[in-house]
Amino acid sequence: MIGKPTLTGMLLGYYLLCPRKAWLSQRGLWMEQESQAVQLGRLLDERSYQRASKQLDLEVELPEGTHLRGRIDWAELQQGVLHETKKGRACEEAHKWQLRFYLWLLKLCGVQAPGGGPFTGLLNYPRLRQTVAVELRPTEEQQLQQYLHQLHQLLLVSRPPARCTRRSFCKKCAFEELCYG
Numbered sequence: 001m002i003g004k005p006t007l008t009g010m011l012l013g014y015y016l017l018c019p020r021k022a023w024l025s026q027r028g029l030w031m032e033q034e035s036q037a038v039q040l041g042r043l044l045d046e047r048s049y050q051r052a053s054k055q056l057d058l059e060v061e062l063p064e065g066t067h068l069r070g071r072i073d074w075a076e077l078q079q080g081v082l083h084e085t086k087k088g089r090a091c092e093e094a095h096k097w098q099l100r101f102y103l104w105l106l107k108l109c110g111v112q113a114p115g116g117g118p119f120t121g122l123l124n125y126p127r128l129r130q131t132v133a134v135e136l137r138p139t140e141e142q143q144l145q146q147y148l149h150q151l152h153q154l155l156l157v158s159r160p161p162a163r164c165t166r167r168s169f170c171k172k173c174a175f176e177e178l179c180y181g
């Protein structure tokens with residue numbers, strides 16, 4: 001029996017791509033060898049924007065006891081902007097929700113941009129030299145909470161969901177061998 005799971009931005013992004021990936025990640029069932037894609041993503045994250053302020057960690061406990069945690073890639077605090085660095089745009093919807101999750105955590109912590117408004121987000125794709133603006137509007141906040149509820153329910157079950165039909169991102173997933181090996 002697992003205790004109360006901690007919900008993170010990374011798990012939310014995984015859940016939206018593949019619930020099985022979120023479940024396996026939360027149970028710590030990483031394959032010993034990181035896939036090349038995962039290694040590349042980590043390197044890219046470490047080498048990009050080296051002069052910018054680096055990671056911020058946020059933790060929030062909701063009144064009903066749900067524990068939320070987020071590691072923000074980097075932030076321009078004076079501009080009120082949170083950044084998330086990614087390799088490519090194939091999973092952009094999941095990336096947007098991950099960043100919205102971090103915007104929500106900041107809001108829950110009562111942190112506002114210097115002008116008094118909410119923080120905004122920017123997805124950075126350094127390899128593509130592109131950025132995508134992300135906001136957290138009220139309807140998106142409601143949707144985000146629904147996703148988190150679904151993720152929470154998923155993480156409480158004792159068996160992983162079935163593997164999805166093999167998709168392009170399975171090739172870059174650390175669990176590919178476990179699912180299809």
Ligand code: SF4
Nearest residue numbers: 018164170173176179
């Ligand atoms: S390899 Fe594919 S099916 Fe398996 S966990 Fe990863 S994304 Fe999901």
